[in-house]
Amino acid sequence: MAPSDVPRPAKPPVVFDRDAEWEALVAFACDTRPGPGLGVVSGRLRQGKSFLLEALTGALDGFCFGAHQAARAESLHRLDDELALYTGESPAGHRAGWADTVDALLALGGRQPVLVVLDDFPELVRQSPELPSVIHNAYRRLRETGPNVRTRLLVCGSSLPVMHRLFSAASPLHELADLELTVGPLDFRRAAGFWGIDDPGLALLVHAVVGGSPAYRRYAGDRAPDGPGDFDAWVCATLLDPRSPLFLESHHLLQEETDHWDRALTHSVLSAIVSGCSTQGDIAERVGASLTDVSHCLSLLHANGLLRSEPDAFRPNLVRLRITEPLLAFEHAAVRHHGSALPRQDAAAVWHRARPVFETAVAEPHFAEICRTWATEFAGPAVFGGRPTAASHGALPGPAGREGPAAEAEVVVRGRADGRPEALLSVGAARWNEVMDLRHLEDLRHLVALLAGRGEDVARVRIACYSGAGFTPGLRAAEADGQVVLVGLDRLYREDQDP
Template identity: 55%
Template sequence: MSPPDATALPDRPDQMFDRADEWADLVGFACEPSPGATLALVSGQHRQGKTFLLEAVSRATDGFYFDGQAAAEAESLRRLAERLAEYTGAARPEHWHRWDEAADALFALGDERPALVILDDFPELVGHSPALPSVLHCAYLRMRQERPDNRTRLVLSGASPAVIRRLFAGPSSLHAVASLEVEVRPFSFRKAARFWGIRAPRLAVQVHAVVGGTPAYRGDLVCDDVPAGPDDFDAWVCRTVLNPRVPLFWEARHLLEQEGDYADRALCHSALVAIAGGRSTPGGIADRLGASLHDVSHVLAVMHKHGLLHGEPDAFRPGLTRYRIAEPLLAFEHAIAWPHRAALEQEEAPAVWRRIRPVFDAMVAAPHFAQLCRDWATRYAAWETFGGEVSTAVRGTVPEPEGNTRLDAEVVVRGTADGRPGVLLSVGLARWNEVMDAPHLERLRRTLALLTASGEDTSQAVPACYGGVGFGPELRAAEAKGEVLLIGADRLYHGE
């Protein structure tokens, strides 16, 4: 086993889509020639290609890869010893009785050269060996002190970032000594469209509203079944996510089980149905379910901790947290499949889909389009678009001074302008399935007037309309006068 050339790091495999930054970080870590053992933590939700990436890095750098499984400690140690014997060419595997023996053997790989050692699905090993993080922490510190020239590059991988950090908190504190943290995230909506080979922006939004940016959903769960074009989307939904013969049909129902043992899964599902149905605040969800605010808040906190929900403050009421479902497939399940399960089990999918298609547009595609607009504002919009550097884009509500009505804004952009952080740069409306025109601009002007009256500095706030099907002539005329920003689906995917 010859050491890799530190001056020419291995190239990313041709069959790997994107992940260029993650690849560069990991091969650079693996090939770092400096003395001293080092540690990296790699996290990522299920089916993001984390294992595929780590296996490829291991092959490219002649590293040692071990996939953890939910097994008794003795069985895991036996499997690890067999794999290590195969890797080193030893005549027979060692017979370890404790993890500290295995840790010493793994660290010994780096005595002569930079040696990559990957323990994938690490939480599975910890499940049956709770002391393992402490064992590795002690072995790591001992190696740094007693064998400072050792160059083991240890990678511990698995689960969401929140789970990884909880595993390594406290006395073991492997998190504190890690020199690299890599999170393998879903593809952005632009990369997801390229990954699926979809060029039509509106179709890309629809597909992303179902499967998001999780790469395994295309290959492993629908066997590369991609919509042939915009007119094929409805048929694609029926033959994939609504088809019990296709693995994608069952995937969302396993996501809660994969992310942890919740005390009340029924309440979790009910809360997700409420959020998918448009309730976003703890009070609104509790009211919808007829449950106590305490119980609902607890369930929301648990799902947020496990990465199933995102919680964000309202743009104009910071004390109000709004929740949204993090995984699009989970949102689709609880807006479409879960409430209509009986019909889907008793009728043909195309007939059911024709009836509930408006629900998809209103409760799935529309809020998802609004989220993509917020993502576009923070990730892709040029400085000139909003006249400042964007820091956040969230939803916001402004109460009318009289009555119980409110004005909602789906895309409220704040950022830095003229050296001032937190400046209100834009207030925008997002409409997925309606042509936007003068009334939408008037609504934005009313919102800005109310904000000004409440003391908000709106001097640099630009009205913006985000439209999924286009804009009317009056709105186009206002754009020509510089009175409003118009952002369509094509600009989301191709413009700044």
């Protein structure tokens, strides 16, 4: 939509970050162009979508209706009552269908734009499958005959499969949408600021547990660890305390996200993934389920944004599965097998047994994931000699009959260099709890030699070492000679992009 000359409200102090999202929403809501506007806000649960839209509605004196699980008639009646309270008029009486209600909502905006929000839109569609068609018909009619209507309707939802179906390119509503905004988790740097954590090692540990979902700070009683020495006590008091909202959050999350499908199998599949299974066959064998059921479960997790598939950096046909919600990985790797003991045993004793598994199965791979994110989103072109566009794990197969890869790198960076969009820019090893030395540099040089033997162009490759524990003087000297790029925790969390 065209830019607006209506004064735009500043983002309230209670809204952390989300500057780009706020600007996009305000630009949509304040646009004065004649005709109704339609915007779509989507994203997984717990990302602060409703909080953001409530702040926007309050700043613009708009109307916001949040759907509940209810029968169709109850939702219509409640919306009518709230609309009457907003307009100061007497209730219009119980409307039998959505057509009149949508017309009443769209009539709110006249000479000036008025913001209207329908939150948890998928729930309304579940109750009233005809609602998308009603909205589509109303918009087509008003855009042809009602140019003085300036209502800006935002529909918001967390059910990603439903939102995709309703607003994909093949949907009639897609062509009417003026704004399509996704609200995702805070990245690892912003998450550290949100939790008020200055120590980068502690920030990474907390992110490995709760990720960048803003709601989890409230679920933790608005308490962050006081320092690195408080992390274990914080875990025990928040995630391992049956009285804490975070204790059963992973179960609630799967229940809400996967729409009550076979949750027992879903938990087992997630446990298999964090244990190292990456193919459907491996997972099916591990959990004792059919390939059909496992495939359906994986598709459901993918569709809801809880799982993603990543091709290997050197063998694209090899796909690794990664859980996108850290809390689910934490639960299924470190806590699930000890959960039954928590109501009977001291949380500190349970965590003492689970902590080693957390370090190897959660913190270590999460550190590597953070390093890949840094490489693509924070490292400037000077770091790798080109513009990074992708970073992934890469492994070369070993000789026939020998288990395990011949060589691998946790952070393989590709990007645009000298006009080549997929140039290999860097190969790197990531170690969370290990001080890295010249041995790691030699291992990576061996990998580069193997890649060259396979026909990969390695002329521009820069070797990188990523460590959460530091580097030996010898490796620091190699960095000074330009032989290796070193990335520690301070550099990961530093604001400037280049050293």
